[in-house]
Structures are given as C-alpha cells and as structure tokens.
Amino acid sequence: MPVRQYIEAIHDGLSAEMAADDRVFVLGEDVGVRGGVFRVTSGLFEQFGEARVVDTPLAESAIVGVAIGAAAVGMRPVAEIQFADFILPAMNQIVSEAAKMRYRSNGDWSCPLVVRAPYGGGIHGALYHSQSVEALFAHVPGLKIATPATPADAKGMLRAAIRDPDPVLFFEHKKLYRLLKEDVPDEDYIVPLGKAAVRRQGDDITVISYGYVLHLVLEAADRLASEGITTEVLDLRTLRPLDEEAILSAARKTGKVLIVHEDNKVAGVGAEVSAMIAEKALFDLDAPIARLAGPEVPAMPFAPPLERAYLLDVEKVTNAMRELARF
Amino acid sequence: MPVRQYIEAIHDGLSAEMAADDRVFVLGEDVGVRGGVFRVTSGLFEQFGEARVVDTPLAESAIVGVAIGAAAVGMRPVAEIQFADFILPAMNQIVSEAAKMRYRSNGDWSCPLVVRAPYGGGIHGALYHSQSVEALFAHVPGLKIATPATPADAKGMLRAAIRDPDPVLFFEHKKLYRLLKEDVPDEDYIVPLGKAAVRRQGDDITVISYGYVLHLVLEAADRLASEGITTEVLDLRTLRPLDEEAILSAARKTGKVLIVHEDNKVAGVGAEVSAMIAEKALFDLDAPIARLAGPEVPAMPFAPPLERAYLLDVEKVTNAMRELARF
C-alpha cells in the first residue's frame, strides 16, 4: 500500500472519484490553474480539464449556490471553500438550501453536494485563517459533517461523502495536511460516514476527540501509559450524525470521560457529546464529564505567544487526562 | 403600572430608548411606513422621522453590515431582521465582524449593535417562518443572545441590549407577541443580560427553559402540582452568556433536571446547559439529565398535523416532567 500524507490522500480520493464518475467536478477559488492555495487539487486541472475543475469568481455564496443547482440536476459537485473561516457568506445556501432541499420537497429533490474546507489553527493564520467552524453546523438536520484525522480516513470518508446522496461538509485540519503519513489503500474503498473509531484501548479513562487534537490525545495517552494510566480513545470522525453507540460504549467502559476539541468549548460539539452521555449513561459515570477545548475568545490571535496560549498542546491534554484519571 | 403585551413592551422599550438617546435608530425591511410586518415598530416612523426609522433595501447582510459601520462610529443601531430564518445571509457580518471587532482591534473599536428578530413556530409559517436560530450563534464568543419570555423582561432586556457596548442578538418569539399581558413598568429600568430568573419554586424536579415553551413548562408545573409534584422552573433569559450560577443551583436543588426548548435537540442550547451541569454538578444529580426539544428534522412543515407533531405542547411537556419526577 502506498504511504501517503493526509493532503495527498484527499487529492487521491478526489482524483479517483472524478475518474470513476464524470458527474463529479470541482469548483472553488484558485482550485484550477493554481491547484488550490494548499495544493489539494494540484494536477486535477491538467488531468480533467477546465470544465471539471472550475476556478470560480471570489464569492462563496455563489460557489455553494451554483453547486447546489448542479447537484439538484444530477451532478456531483465538490465545492472548495478556501478557508473554513470563509464559509460564513455561504451559510444561508448551506443551511436554508442544501440541508432542506430533500425535506421541503417531500423527497422529490435532493442535493448530493460536498463542501470541502480547511480549518483549524497553529499556522500563524490569526483570527480568520484558523477557526474551527464545525459547531456552527452540527445543529443542522439535513447536513452531515466529516472531520477525518488520518490519511486513510480522509480518503475513504471523502469518497463516501462524494457518493453520499445528501450534502456533506468535509472539514480538513490544515495542520494535518503534511503532519503524518500512513498506508493508504490504492483500491476503491470508503470509510462510512457516521461511524466513530476506537483508536486505542484502555481501562482508566475515556477520551473522545476528533481532528488534529486527536493526535495530541494519542501522544498524551502514550505518556500516561508509562505512568500506569490506560486510555480508551475514541475518534468521532463524523460530527453529524454522531455515533451514539460508540460514544456510549466508550463512556461506559471506563466511567470517566474527557472530551477534547480545538474549537471553543461553549456550545461546541463536546457539549452534545457530553449531553448525550449525561442523558443515556449517567449512572455508568465515576467522574464529572470533562471538556478540554479552546478558550472563549473570538478566535486565535496572530502573535505567537497568544496563539500558543489559545491552542491545546500535549502538555495541556496530558494534564487534563491525568487529572481525570486521579479523580 | 400599565398592562402591556410582549409586542407592545418591545415597542415601548424601543421608543423610550430612541427618545432618550438620539444615537439610537432603527433599520430594516418594512420597519418604516409599514411599522414592521409584525407591527413592532408601528408609529416610530411618525414619531422619530424617516432618518431614524430606515426602510432598507431587501438585503440582510447590508442591514447588519451598515449597522455595524454606524455602530463603530458611535451610533446605536437596532437592526430588524424580518424573520429569524432570514438572518443567515447576515451570518458573516454577525460572526466575522460584529462579534470580533473589539477583540481583533485589541479593544480599540467596538460594536454596540442590537439585531432583533422574531423566531419560533406555531403560526403556520412552515419551514422558513418558524425556525429557532439561537443555537447557531450560542457558540460564538463576542456575541450576547437574549430570548425574553415575558413582556416586562422583553422591555427591560431590550433596553439593556441597546445600552450594551457589545453586539446583542435579541430574539422575540412570535407566539409570545400577543399571547399574554402583564404589568410593565413605565419608568426607566433594565433587566440585565446574563441573569436567569427562577419562575417557580419546587423540590421534586428542575426544569430549565426559555422563550415560548417556558409558558408550557409553567402550565405543566401547575398540573403536576395537583399530582403532588413540585417544580423548580428556571428561565434562562440570556443564552450567551449563560447564567452558570443560577443553572447549577437550580440543578442542585432537586437533582433532577429537564431542559426544554422548541429548537431541535442535537447541539442545541440544551446541550451546553446539560454539559455544564454534567461537568460541575454531576454528583448532585439523582437522574440522567433529560432534554425535551424539537425533532431532528430541518424545520417544521406547513401542514397542520405535521406542525403539531413538530411542536411541543403542554401534554408533551407534562409527560416528560412526570417521567422525570418518577425516575
């Protein structure tokens, strides 16, 4: 199996789906000649031509809105939003239109659309090139939200998203793009949406996470193992719908749950995970349900000391896990 | 004290603030000559003139964006979004701009803006004239969110919102507009943002709610009282920031908590309330933290049987409360 980076895996998944299905096309800002500002779509323009790799005008609501129209009549658009921070001008199209088309038409119309966007911080991108936006959509029925944390998942979940008959938001953490490599199958496979993955088995505490910070959790779990603390780590992978069964069984296994995400805490995805556990597995708990998340400030600043202060790191994660274990 | 409806109280609060402070002005669709489609701004055009009661073009992002600019240079705009469902085109202006102006300028600039919008269902408004949108904003640091449930709160919180130095989203439940009347002070008063209110004292169960459905909870509590079940009822009033102290003490008081809102459940405001309790008051609980909320469908349909099936009613609320009491 070839060893691929996260960004390569996404590229490969896109390219494979485009090759397999000529209804699939890509549109967005700088996705064509330039191959995307992060280079995810690099080479696709040359491979599939400008009709299927469309450089759009700088207008996110149109990018999504045009994609919705094309999806409605049978195409399979994959729209790129250059940074997740810039998805907000398209909020109305995503929430009022894409998410509601099937329901409002009583199942007559549908919207098989993928919106890809790089999110997350730690690249000196300051307030507007660092945000996590998943919580703004997690509340919306009709949408699915994918946040893969590994190259193999990224490819498999992207392929699942493209084949999905409903709109999928596909959020790619920028710090993951070139962070790690792993074996990624070349053959046709998907990783189904809606299924979490146990990344590590343990008996003392359960940590539920997703995206880049999952890797901090795994590193922290390694450290704690040497202190005799074993950790069950669940990677949510899909944030809507959440994998209730996996969440509840991971919570029950140790009775001590910590939820970790980079996004700020209040009304974040962790709130729903916690509420689900508090509703359905309360009596299996031996400790309060803890959350470790970004601080309640509008977004991370540029100045390196402030960016560091905002972001989680292995230290902060290890401390929170140790504290829970000792509870 | 005059007896006023919720809608009259809002009108009066607006009118009083405009009279007291000539930086305050109103802008939005049909707010002028027509006095608003719900008639909240009725008479203000005649009273304050077209310069201070501005009928805008049909463009929500501009309504909010223009208001932000005016607020930045010292005005106190109160923007009306005709229906909360139509706030989404302004999402970028609210979240990227209003919420972040103070922070990103290191405290140099600010945005004393109020955005008013009628929300909620039960008026045959179908998918797009019935939605609750508060959860889409509850995650955003820099914003405040008010959802008053009574005439006196509506007036006092609106006056607080207008005087607040930061952006406030002020959501008015349409079913409340003409539902009930109560004494509303004529003199200058405010109801501070960020403070919940205990609406009823009880020892068996705690119900936390806000907006229209709070009144269903109170009615249900009446019914249950005759069955010997007493209910502590907390009205959140402000959804960001949440009143942590009030929530935790209401939860601790009975150890059995039900959160009720009209908005759909997953990643709704109830999730944060539940997670807060599960984090800080877990060992005071005698029952799983329950949530009763709208179903996970995109929005309520027009057909009366479907609208009824979507909405909470006293029956559903009473049942959920009774079930919790019996736990």
Place this chain on the structure above:
Amino acid sequence: MTETPRHRSYGLTDEQVVEMYRYMVLARKVDERMWLLNRSGKIPFVISCQGQEGAQAGAAFALNPKKDYIAPYYRDLCMVLAYGHTARTELLAAFGKPEDPNSGGRQMPGHYGDRSRRILTGSSPVSTQIPHAVGIALANKMRGEDGVAYVSFGEGSSNQGDFHEAANFAGVHKLPVIFFCENNRYAISVPQDKQLGCINVADRAIGYGFEGVVVDGMEPLEVYRVMKGAVEKARAGGGPTLVEAKTYRLVPHSSDDDDRAYRSREEVEEAKRTDSLVRMKAYLLENGVLTEAEEADLVAAIQEEVNEATQYAEQAASADPGTLFDHVYAKEVL
C-alpha cells in the same frame, strides 16, 4: 385587418395565444379562490400572482418544458401552471395536503417544485434560487445539453448578494440562463425607489457583461418576444440575459399584509387598467382569435375546474403525523 396580428409575427399560432390567455385566467381564478378560502378561514395563507400573470405567461411560452428547468419564485403561479401544474395541485398545496406535488403540503403555498416537470424546489429566503439556476445552466453546459435555465425574482430581491454573485458567475462562464425580474414596484411596503439605487433592474446587466432588457410586463406578447430572443441566444451559446418585466402587484403582498398602509387606492385602481388579462382579452377579440362567447366558455370551464379542484383539495387526506421524520436524509446510503 390586413396586417398580421402581432402574435403571429412573433411566431405564435392562434391556438397558442388562446392557450396563453387560458393560463392567465386560470392563474387569476385559482388565486382569487385562495383569497376567498383565506378570508373564510379555510387556509392560513395566500401569496398572489395577480397583476403578474401576463409577464409569466409570456415568459413560459418562450421556454421548452421538455428541456428547460425553471426556478420560479412565490408569485409564479401562472408560470407553474404553464409548466404542467393545475388548479388541483395548487389547491392541494394551499390546503397543505400530502398529495400536493410541490412539497406534499410541507411548505407554504407558493413554494413551487416538481422534479418531473423541471420545476426546481424553492424556499422562502429570497434570491437563493438564482445561483441554483446558474448551477443548472452550468450542468447543462458541462453535459453538452441545450436546455436553458430560467429564474425569476422580484425587484427587491435583486438587491440580495445572491443575485449579484450568481449573475456574475453566469456572465463569466457565459451560461445558458435567463434572469427574469418581475418588477411589481413594491417589496412588501417598500417602493422601488427605496429599494433600487438604479432606475431599472436591467441596468445591472452590464455589470455582468450581458444584455439587460426592459419590457412591459403587462403585455404578454411583448414579454414573449423578448424572452424568445433571450432563450434562443442562450440555447445557441450566447450566454445569459437579464429581462426586467415592469408589472404591478394588484393585491396586498400576501394575506397577512394590508397595502392601504403604503399605497393609495387611486394608484391601485390606475394600475388595474393595465391588467394584462383585460388587455389580452381585448387583443384576442379585436384580432378575431376569440369571440365573446368563446371567451365566456373558457372562463366558465376554468371556474368549473377551480371549483372541482377546491372540493378535491379540501377533501383530500391530511398529512399523517408519522411522516414528519421522512426525507431528512436519503433512506439508503451506498
């Protein structure tokens, strides 16, 4: 009468022009019936096409329902009738009945949609359908199909960002799409001079690199002529056109509105004299396409159709509450 009547010189047969008139009358009668039902408390809401039937009929006849998708807005009752809907489908919608093909009674009346008839599903937030039509046009172009996409909206709605972004996208990619603005002079209570910085919405087209045309929307044949040109151009690869039909809304914005608050009765009465139904009838009589008796029969038949539809829709089964959870997502994935 030696001159060729206008409709023939525009390429319409006598049968077609009578048909056009029939749709206009049908739309008016269905619309009027809905107001009656609303005022008698039987349906909670109406939003009207009255005053805009002629513009819609003219536009509809320039399109080919076998290949051209439409993304109509809430006043396009006459348009969707010409696209195959009936008094019955629309009254089913008005009563919110599950048999309604638009939305199975899930949306308010006036929220059209029907995949089998190439009517895109619409929502309430205005202008969102404009980029959708551009997306349909893009799909047509990508697939090498010669269908045209048609989208309509009010003049107030032309101030939304989505109009601008979509029109520019279509201009850059020279897509086969017609932007049809039904300018009825008001957006609820706000008159066009408080909505539009410009004189004509059509003036905006140059900002996107294509043609903008103003046409008298009370003259169905003129609308047909202009639309026909735009459709032919789009089909031939010539790109988009913005057509602005000047119309007037003869009734309040919706059943929840009271238009006396913002416009004079004189203005409304004045506008009624330009009503396309009145003009079209006169034209058909004058040109001997229809006799008074035939016209009376036509109206009577429609009245009958509307009565039957009302009865049918009222008696049709109501939605089963158990269906609330249907169609949030596709039933089967992969």
Place this chain on the structure above:
Amino acid sequence: MTETPRHRSYGLTDEQVVEMYRYMVLARKVDERMWLLNRSGKIPFVISCQGQEGAQAGAAFALNPKKDYIAPYYRDLCMVLAYGHTARTELLAAFGKPEDPNSGGRQMPGHYGDRSRRILTGSSPVSTQIPHAVGIALANKMRGEDGVAYVSFGEGSSNQGDFHEAANFAGVHKLPVIFFCENNRYAISVPQDKQLGCINVADRAIGYGFEGVVVDGMEPLEVYRVMKGAVEKARAGGGPTLVEAKTYRLVPHSSDDDDRAYRSREEVEEAKRTDSLVRMKAYLLENGVLTEAEEADLVAAIQEEVNEATQYAEQAASADPGTLFDHVYAKEVL
C-alpha cells in the same frame, strides 16, 4: 516649462506632491523589508502593496484625515501611512507585537485599524468592510457631519454579495461614500476575465444609480484628480462614486503564493515599466520639483526610518499570554 505642471493644475502644491511620493517610497520600502524578514524566517507572513502605492497615494491626498474615515483592505499600506501610520507601526504589526496600534499583534499584518486615526478595523473575509463604510456614511449623514467614508477592495472582491448590497444601499440613500476598487488584474491566481463578467468594475455603478469612473492607477495624480472630484461631490451631498483604479500587483499575492504558476515573467516585467514610483520620480524630476540628489536623500532617509523601525519592532516586547482573554466584551456593562 511654460505650462503649469499637472499637480498644480489639480490643486496640489509642490510640497504635497513630494509628500505623496515620499509615502509611496515609504510604503515600498516597508513592504520590501517585510519580504526580506519573511524570507529570512523572521516574520511568518507578508501581503503586499507593491504596484498599488500610486493609486493609494493619489486617493489618500484627496481625503481629509481629520474628518474622513477610511475602511482599507490588506494592500493599503501606502494609504494607512498617509493616514498617520509609520514604518514602526507596520513593522510592529508584522512582528505581531502588542505595541502595534492596528490590532496589538492580534491580526495578521495588513489588517489595519486605528480609531484615533479614523482607520476602521478590518478583517480577512473580503468585502465585509464595504457595508461598514456605508454605515459610517449613514452616520455622517444622520449627524449632519460632512465627513466622507472611503472604502477600498480588489476587483475579485467586487464579486461578493456584500459589495452589491452595500453599493445599492448607498445609492438609494445617496450617502457620502467612495467605493475605490484597486483592480490589479488578479485575485490570487484568477485573472480578471475569470472573475468579472463585465469589462470594468466601474460598469457596475450604473446598477446602483451613481457614477463609475475608470482611472489609470499607476498615475497618482490622475487618481488624485478623479478622487478629488468624487470626494467633493460626496461632501456636497451628491452621493457615492465608484472609482476603479487599474493597477498591477508586482509581487506574488502573499508570502505564501508562487505567482509563476499562473502568470508569465514577461507580463510581470512589462508591468514593472508602468510602476507608479518610477513614473512619479520621473515626473518630479522633469518638473523640477525634486532634484536627483534630493530624491536620493529622501530615499536614504526612508531607508534609515525603515531600519530603525525594524530594529525597534523586533526588539519590542512580545505579547503577554495573559492578555489572551482581554477585550472579548467591554469590561464594564452599565
């Protein structure tokens, strides 16, 4: 030299025109320094004004910093220098230091703001500042003040809905605002013909009912002349103007970009010949406003200023992590 030199006929003194040139050179030198610092790993990011200094200087001199607010975009280094910022303030921003008056190092370089200098705080999502400027103009009008609001943006950004909505709002209310488009022919990699359905961004103005003017943005004096007219008109209650300055971006989009992927070196070299700094210098020498020696001194002084600023900014204290939580909300409410 019997003719009046152009700048005098436009109402600029010799001192002013030298000052204008000085800001252009200052902006260029600060900008070049930032690239050096970036390439040597000292600062993580630069976004450049190079090629657009002349347009900005010309625009700035038509405004009155004592009463006119500006809502600049990320390339407006020369504009904010003319509005009172300095090499030091901008290098402090580049190093993300808390002394930076723009944002205390919270935002990326190129995100301007300064209340004391009437520079509105800006963000990264493009075009959001356009309605803000309209709001400032509305406030001016409401308060009966004669300040003008100025807002700038790229040609790509003129495709955002916010541009359209804001321009139309200003058109309807005839507000004192200048929309200044710095058309540098690219939006990152996308050339203007793939961004704009129209030929000129200025063509869009008619769609909002006001004037659109195209000007050679490599000619500061011409930009000044056009802007002066627009500002006077706005101040006198004549409403908005859309000014499109045709410029060229001489360097990559930002330090993260590689422009060789999407434009030829020949094209860039060709454009360098139109560089406003080169032209302006020639103009000043030709008209005897400046000698070669004076010009060399001016450049040397700026170089010195930039060196000093670099050193100062690099050595300035770093942000205290404890300030992370400051300024989310006002400290005291009521």
